[in-house]
Amino acid sequence: MRWARPGGCCGTRSSAAPVIGASARRRRGMPALRSWLWRRSGNGCGPNTWCHEEGSPAMIRVLHVGDLGLKQYGALPNTFERKIFYGLLRNEYCAWEFSDKDVAKFEAPLGISRLGIRAVNRRLMQTVDNFRPDLVLFSNSRKIPNETIERIRERFSDVRIGCYTCDPLFSEDNRAHQEQRVKVADALFVTMAGPLLESLAGRRARIHYIPNPCDPSVECLDNFAREDLPIDLLFCGTGSGAEARTRFIASLKEALGDVRFEVHGILGQPRIRGREYFEVLGRTRMALNLNKQEAPLYSSDRISQLMGNGILCFIHRDSGLERFFPDGERACFFSDREELIERVRALARDDALRRRIACQGTAWYREHFSARRVARFMVEATLGLPFSEPYAWPTEAFSSA
Template sequence: MKILHIANFGFNKQGAHFYCTDRKLSAGLIENGHFVYDFSFRDMARMGTVFKTKKLGASWANREILKIVDNIEPELVLIGHSDLMNPNVLKQIKQQYPQTKIAFWYVDPLYLEHKLGFVHDFSPYLDAIFCTTGGASLAKLKQPHLRVAYMPNVGHANVEQLKQFEASTTEQEFIFCGVVYKEPEREKFLSDLADTLKKYQIQHQYYSCFNQPCAYGKGYLNVLSRARMGLNYSRKNDITLYSSDRIVQLTGNGLLTFSPKIPGFEKLYSAQEIVYFDDQVDLAEKIRFYTEHPAEAKRIAEAGWHKTRSAFNAKRISRFMLEIIMNQPLSEDYEWSHEVY
């Protein structure tokens, strides 16, 4: 197929976010044999006005999409986030090219309902919606004319290239990369954990929080390459199947990954592939245990690395998405196929 992929590819970030979902999905679609034309909506919107502001240039970017559709006539228009798109653009595509499928993917948590207005505006013209949240929040998006499905966070072997489970020595036993968001509960959890690890004399480092430096692009991979273990910890950890893409960045680079017990997540990663914990105290004790038992840590980290490589790679996830969009039988029993509505 010819696929127009409209997302926020971040050209203005100069490659600092090269590991984000949009580029991985485009790569997976190409690996499945399709032609993909990438359109970075926010960057094009900035180009649409002398003031270089995306809101002022959004109208121009929307018109550009219609020109591209006329030139390419894609079988599929795939949209990732792009909240500044005008739903009338999708309406016009459906009117002019009724055979063209339109689908949407979304990797922010669905509990942030104030951010979902544009999804509801798009929905009359969509054939499918994919989200990294499952359960009731996902099912609420279902409408008679469109399918909704869970999608896991996307990994790619050419992006997550490390094998940290093979490292003989590391500078840090444990790291966390993430923002505190001025949320007291999250801040206390991370602060108390750091205090406990310091008491246990475990080498650890935080990034992007508590006035510690941020890490992006090559710098982020360098951070991962100096660590043995990492924490997958989202803003909320009680949302069915939801995790930030940190889960594939850690496991996919071979770090032993610790995660809270996210509802349903054991269907994706077993307790032999990542380490689940109950609370800060439990987490600290498990970090200490695996620091003292490196062979056990290596075994689980390697299993998690293999799971991300085999189950959550871009080619496999994008193939699942296409099967849903085209209403085809699923080619295999995907671990998350029970989350299709």
């Protein structure tokens, strides 16, 4: 049993009567999850609780399945999956994590991940059985096939399934994976809008757009407040010399010889991770948020790591992200190489303007694209709850209905 707080949320013991958990309710034959009512006010029920029609609250239980990078030993502390999990906790959901790639490696003979596929699926079923979530939220989780998700549904009919990806749908491999996930999920969330997102509709899942989240435990720099930063312009990414983006960066570096421009991960420079990456961000005034391919409202999670840390971003207009970041107010946009070069040089000379734009962009990003808000939206959308606030991004769902 769990104990009700004076305000009605579960988890802290008080003089109130104990609240029976969701699994206990099912055992006693009470209505299934779909018959519960969401109440945002009255009866002491807050935005992190389900309320039974009689008014007794029960904290929403979320099992988050994704690559949490334990085997990286701290080299990737800023991943999309980790920030979503932090967002679940900040909403005070009862959240548990299951890192599929790590479990596969740890359970496999000789630590060979591909030999741990059967074991990781068995352990996931064991975790669901022990934790009894209301919602299972999957990232890409390639080691978990649809068949396992269907077994979860068969065994626990009340559970809801959400899936998300921060990879672009113009990647054929990722699009094929999501086309399979929409057959078994209740909701799918993608960091990209447009026709490719809408094309996933028509099967079981409702399709939603989400932005890249930031979290104060990860994005904690205020570079807009500093004048002593030695790097004028930064780009971190990967790619071969044959890719258009790599060639574009090479031509920029040649043209901007008068600007302190650092590049990592391409042009013969090694990729940086962990503390080294964080320290480079801490020395940076401005950065390029340049994707391998631009698409509606799409960016890699690089944008949250830059704007969330007070770094002024240069973004291509083809992304459509001016919808969120008006040009010259929260970020700087460009259409071609010549315009980008001109704007970089102008802002390298005008540090007061650089700081003002970066400050406004960071404040807006942290407020509206926080992991807390993104995670809450995902939970509400998957469970079919009324949205608790007017979110700053498009919230309409694409579905077969």
